[in-house]
Amino acid sequence: MEQEEGLPISDLISLLWRRKWLFLLSTFLLLLASLIVVFKIPPTYRATGQILVEQQEIPTQWVNSTVASYADERIQAIGQRVLTTSNLVSLIEKLGVYNQERYANNLSLEALAARMRQNFSVENVRASIRDRNTGQTASATVAFRISFDHPSPEVAQDVATELVNLYLAENVQSRTKAITDTRQFLESEADRLEKSLAQIEEKISVFKEENLGALPEHQSLNITAYQRTEQQIDEIDRTLDSLGERKIILEAGIDSARRFLESGRSNTDTVAEADPRQVRLETLESELSNLESRYSDEHPDVIKKRREVAALREQIATEPEYPGRVDTTIVNAVSEQGDSSLVRLNTELASAISEEDSLRVRRNDLVGKLAELDVLINKTPEVEREYKSLIRDHENTQAKYNDIRGKQNSARVSESLELEQKGERFTLLEPPLLPEIPHKPNRKKLSILALGASLFSSFGLIFGVDWMQGKVRSVRQLERASGVPMLASIGNIVTQSDVRKRSRRRLLFLSLILIFLGALAFMFNFYEIKAEDVNPAEIKRFFNSWLDKINLPVLNRG
């Protein structure tokens, strides 16, 4: 007993044998029907144009194109732009692509454009390319094919040619546009940067003006000036000290001289006539102190006056006797001598006072200047920070500006590259030719497919019929259904009359098949009936009429 489930091969073979007529008939009919369909499919022709994607001729190390997208991407983008409905509609109208459908079926132009898109195809030709720089292998599009399918080969060629031209034109246009866009962008960017540079520069100059003296670069100068002023103040202070001491000495001198004179006068009432030279000296000295208060020590007027004073003092010292009054009395002489020294002392004191005054004024000036310098020095760090940020702004903008300028230059080169057609470009490698062999359908392949499908479905049919009947076909089935062993299987007991009947039927059937085949051969040979012209309805009628006459065993069963 066979234990395995499912259908063993022998069961399948016996099924096939049992249903051979149904199988053959079904296969034949299905094959016929499918072959008719296969040969009825209208042919479609495909016209194909090939466009080469030429790489840039000048090495990219030297000149880079400003068109940045990859060829694949661009082909796609161009496709979108070429296949606009308006483009396609104008093609449909110009070439009359779908005239039949348009007028017979009243299809809208949009529907026709959609159909055109379906019949159109782009195929990229890729090649494996080894990058010279990185050494990696990459696949790159080296060319692409544009195809158009149409029942008419001429129309297919026309449309394909038009589409190829559209692609080429659109590529040039898009590249030119890309370049112009780049250039314009760079120009506007440069302008903007130039303006902002000017603004920053203006700001810097205003700032400099506002913070004159407090700018970082003045810092060291200010410090030096501060130190010098301090020194000057110190000097003045020292001078003032010595002047003070002198004043005290002078005042003491004047005091004692006055006392001496008081005592002398009380002895002699004679009042000594004043020496004219002494008067003259006093005048000069007052003039000198006046000058000194106004000018520095080095001033020529001051020097000159000093010299005069010194000369006169010399004269007075060497010639104590006034030449005009030689014969005066000693008292007179002493009185005269005391008077003159008093005058001298007084003059000196006055000069010291005036000098002190002038020095004090000068010191005040210097102290004021020192305060100013202090303010400036303290302000500098703050100013410096602000100033530096301004400078930084300026530097940054300047760098950007320089960069943009550089790019503008390379864009200009790239533009001339494109305009002179030296960049990557599409070249028509192979214009669409008039197709001679239909692209679709592949009748040979389809026929084989049809045969396979017919055999398969016929097998399915007989299997299904068998299954539907659910009759006992094997020992296995019987034992499974009954649950008891099969004791014996008895073959079909054939009597002589059975044999006679069978052979008669077989003979009849064979002869009918021969007649049918002969008639078929006759039809195909003598009338050269093409398979495409066979009307399926006629075949069916023909078969039905014969089936009625032939007592096919398959039809008798069940």
Next chain:
Amino acid sequence: MVEKIKLALERAYKEREGNSQKTVSTTVSLSEPKVEPQSIGGTVTGSFTHSLTDSRYSVVDTDKLARNRIVTYDDTNEHAESFRLLRTQLLHYIETAGVSTIGITSPAGSDGKTIVSLNLAISMVRSSDINVVLVDGDLATPSVDKLLGLDVTFGLVDLLNNHVGLSEVLQRVSIPNLWIIPGRREAVNLMDKRHASRVEELVDGFSISDRSIVIVDLPPVLGRDDTLAFTTYLDGILLVVQEGETKTEEVERAMNLLKQCNVLGTVLNKSTQKQSTR
């Protein structure tokens, strides 16, 4: 009903006791007729306690048998081997399990029950010294007589109705050890419970001889309720199934109906399968 059966039984026993020397009896012993003008081969052995004096006798025509697909009288026939295989298995049952009455039926009609029954019966008598009583149990459409070319005056119906005795119904043909209880065509009657009990009686009577086997050619199981009345009294049932004709579902239904009976096995008729080697 029960009363009637009792009466019948009593009468039968009386008949047996009273007329033990008479041939008309429900209890029948089988023996060879003295004269056998056209015996179709085979050796006849065995001893019989009773003799049958009034048995009808027919000579069968071998050509007719061949036309009617009865092939087991010819040992060289290709199908005889299949029947021999079946017979051997059945004899095994007969010897080991005490089976002596075998009903042959099928799920639906025209599966070749009668042909199988006849072939089997002939195959059995030709191989051993057993007596085989072939009963045409299909009361509605009897066909054994037709296949063998018998003249039928009284049939099983008459026996069941107690119209006649067994010796008037029992027929012999020119095949040794084969006894036939044919059906009568005119009496189209279905079996009922009363008949069934009579069958039991008959079967018991046949079983007196330990070297005899009763083969009942039964009507189909499905669509007929009388078959089941018969099968209850039989030791074993054979289900004939025709390949490519009987549905598996019918087999299942038939088996379901026969689940009270001892179904020995099935016989696949008109098979294209190779002979099972069991």
